[in-house]
Amino acid sequence: MINLTIAQIAEIVGGELADITPEQAARTRVTGTIEFDSRAVTPGGLFLALPGARSDGHDFAAAAVQAGAVAVLAARPVGVPAIVVRPGNAVGPIDAASGALEHDTDGSGAAVLAALARLAGAVAAELVAGGLTIIGVTGSSGKTSTKDLLAAVLAPLGEVVAPPGSFNNELGHPWTVLRATPETDYLILEMSARHPGNIAALAAIAPPSIAVVLNVGTAHLGEFGSREAIAATKSELPQAVPASGVVVLNADDPAVAAMADNTAARVVRVSRSPGADLWAGPVTLDELARPRFTLHAADRQVDVTLAVHGDHQVSNALCAAAVALECGASLPQVAAALAAAHPVSRHRMQVYTRADGVTIIDDAYNANPDSMAAGLKSLAWMSRQGGEARRSWAVLGEMAELGEDAITEHDRIGRLAVRLDVSRLIVVGTGRAMSAMHHGAVMEGSWGSESTMVPDADAALALLRAELRAPDVVLVKASNAAGLGALADALVNEDGTARG
Template sequence: MIALTLDRIAEITQSRIHGSAHPADVVTGPVVIDSRQAVPGALFVALGGERVDGHDFADAAVAAGATAVLGSRPLAAPQLLVDGGDAEVVAALGRLASAVLAELPGTEVIGVTGSSGKTTTKDLLAQVLGRLGPTVAPAGSFNNEIGHPLTVLRADENTRHVVLEVAARGVGHIAYLCGIAPPRIGVVLNVGSAHMGEFGSREAIAQAKGELVEALPEAAAGGVAVLNADDPAVIAMTARTTARVVSFGRGEDADVRARDVQVAADGRAAFTLEIGGHAAPVRLAVLGEHQVHNALAVAAVAAELGMPVADIAAALGEAGPVSRWRMEVTDRRDGVTVVNDAYNANPESMAAALRTLAALARQRRSVAVLGIMAELGAAHRAEHERLGRLAAETGVGCIVAVGEKAAPIVDGARSVTGWQGEVRQVSDPAQAVEALRGLLRPDDIVLVKGSRVAGLEKVAEQLTAEEAAK
C-alpha cells in the first residue's frame, strides 16, 4: 500500500480519528483483518464475526506495530472510527482501496469471473503477467467485498498489474466490486450452474457475470472484454459492452485459439496456441483438459499486454497450481494417488474433475469421494443424480458419497446399465476416511471433491497424512 497519514485515511474512509490516534501518524501497510498479520505500519480492520469480534484483538494488533484500527466500536487504541457497524467498515475499506488505486495510474486492473475456473485462471494469469512486471493477485478465492479491497490495497507504486477474481452472490455484486477497482480488461470464462439456488436461473447468472463487461471502459479508452467463444451465454455479452471484444476458444473463429488439443497420460493438456497469425506449442502444468480454456483466457490477456506468443506459451507451461485443494496431486508410497480438488464444486467443475480422473486412471482403478454440490436449489436432486451417472459412465471403479444429501449420487450411479463398480454412502468425512481404509488398494487413484460445506479436504488431508506417518 502507498503511505498515507491517518487524517488522509479518515478523509477517504469518512471516519474520524479516535482514541490515542494522531492525525500525522502514517500507515504504510499492509491492511489486515487478522491481528496475527499485523506488522509495524499496518492498518488493522476490526470486523465482527460469528465467533469472535475483531475489536477484541485491536490491542494485540497495535502491540504488533499496527498504526491504527479501522472499526465501528470505540476503542482506547489509536482508531479510525466508523459509524454504522460492520457494513460501514466494509464500505470504508472499499473507499480506501478505490482512493489508493486512483493514485496508481500506471497499474493495470484485470478482472476475472465465471461460474468455474476463476481461481485457477487468476493464479495462472498472475504467474504469466509476473514476467512483465510486479503483479498483485488474491490468495485463494479472496473475491468478495472484503477480500477484493484488501487485495487492491497490497498494490503500491511498483505494481504493474492487479489481477482480481470477481465473484457474485447476486445481481449487483460484481458491479459493486468493479466500482471499487475499475478494470480495463475483463475476462468471462463461462456461465454454469454454480449458485443456481441463489440466482434461480442460468439467465440470471449470466446477467450477474456480464456486469464485469459492462463496467469496462469503451474501446477508444482501452477497454477489452475477453470472452469465451465456446460458451453462447458468454459470447452473447458482446452486446453488453462498449469495450473491444477478444474471443478465445477451440473453434476457428476465436481470436485466441487452441488447436490440436491432446491430453497426456499424466492428465496434462497440450495444444498449439494461435494468436493473430502466430503459433506456439503449449504443454500445461495444471491438470485437466478443462484447463485449456483457462489457459486461453490467460493468453488473451497476456497478448493484450504485449507479451509475444512464444513467451506466453513458455509461461503457461511453467505456471502451476497455487491455491490450495485444487487438483493437488499426492503420490503415496503404497502406490495410491490422491487428487485433492475439495475446495468447491458445481456441476461443471465436477464433470471436469471426473473426466480428468478418467484420463489419469487409464489402467488403474479410480475411486471418487464425492460430497454435495451446494446452492443448486430445486435442481439439487437432478444434478446429483446426473453426477452419479457421469461417475459411472466415466469408469469410476468405486464411488463414496459423503453426507445424507449426497444420496442422489448413489441413485444415479446405480441407474447406469452395465456399470460394475462399487458404491458406498457415508454420513460424514470421518466415516469416509474409515471406509477408504478398507476400500483402497495399492495403485488406486482417488479423487476427493465437493462443495466447501462438505468439508472433504479433511478426507484428502487424512489420506496423505496417514501415509506420511508410516
C-alpha cells in the same frame, strides 16, 4: 500496502477519530498491510474489526495494536487509536447481504467493509494514474485457476499482485487491491457474486481495463434463480470496462459470447475451434490429464504444454494467454510461462502421487455441476492411462447453493460417475442431496458397494485407508463447506512422501 496518515484514511472513508488526537492522526502513517486477522498484523499496519462466526474483531483491537497496528478501522470505539465508521452511515458499494457479511447482525461489518471499499477505490485510482493495469476475472467456475495462470504469464512482464486462494468477495477484493503498491504493474482481481449487482460493485472499487469472462454455469443457482440471471450478473464485468479497454470472452460458451454486445471495449474471443482471435488446435492429454495443444493467434502459432491438470484448463489457459498478449508478451513467452505454471491455490486440481503408487486428485475447495463433471472426467482419464488397470475412486461431497435444482444436479453427478466407469463412488454426507447422488448412481447401474454413502469425512477416510491400494486414483471434490480439504490432506500425507 498503503502509505497514508490515519487522518487521510479517516477523510477518505468518512470516519471519525477515536482514542487519538487529530494531531497524532495527521503525523501517524499506515505503512504496513491491512489485515482482518489480528495474528497477521505487521508493524505499521491497519486492523479491520469485522464480525466473524465465533468472535468479533472489535474484541481483538487491542491485541492488534500491541502487535504493531497503528490504528483500527472499526464500527465503534475500541479503546485504542481507531477510525470509526458508524453502522447505517456506510459509504461504498457494499451489499450487506453478501457472503462476506453472513455474521453481521448489527451492521458493523457492512460499515467497515464499505469503508474498506472506499479506501481501496481511492488507492486504486491513484495507482492506475501512475500506470497500474487492473485485470478482472469472473466465471461460474475456473476463476481461481485462471487467476493463477494470469499471474504466471504476466510475471515476466512486471510486478504482479494477485489474491491468494479465492479472495474474491467484498472483503477479499479490496484487501487484494490494497496489496498493490506504486511498483505494481499488474493487479489481478477475481470477482465472484451471490446476487445481481455484486460484480458491478466490485468493479466499481477498482475498475479493470482488461476483463475476462470464462463461463456461465449453475454455481449459486439457488441464489440467482436462473442461468439467465447468472449470465446477466457476469456481464456486469465487461460492462464496467471502458471503451479504451479489452474484454476477453470464451466464445465456446454462448452466454459468454453474447456479452460482446454488452461492452464498449474491444473484444478478444478465445475458442477451442478456428475462427476466434486465439484458438487451441487439437488437444491431447498426458497420463496425468495435462493438456497439450497448438496456440494460434492470427498468423502466429506456438506449441503449449500445460502443467495444470484437466481438459477444462485449456479455456482457462487461452484466456490467460490473450491477456498476456494484450499486455505485450510474445507467444514464446506465453508458452514458456504456461509450461511452468503449476497449480498454486490449495485444493484446486492438485495432483499428487504417493510413494506407494496411489494418486490423489485434490480438488476439494469448491464444486458446482460443471466443475464436478470436469473433475470426474479427469479422474476417468488418469485411471485409464498406462498398461496397468487402475481403480478410480470419486469421493464427493455436497455442491452448495443449488437451490431447487440441488436434488436433480446431485442425481446427475451420481449417474455421470457410473457412465464414466468410475470404479468406486463414496458419497460423503447424509442429506437429501447426497442421497440423490447415491441413488442416481444406483439407478444408472451401480450395485453392491460400487456406490457407498458415509456420514462424514472421517468415515470416508477410514474406508479409503482400509481399501486403497496402488495404483488407484482418488478424486476428492466438494464445496468448501463440506470440509473435504482435511480429508484430501490426510490422504496426500498418508506416508509423508507424496510428490506433486
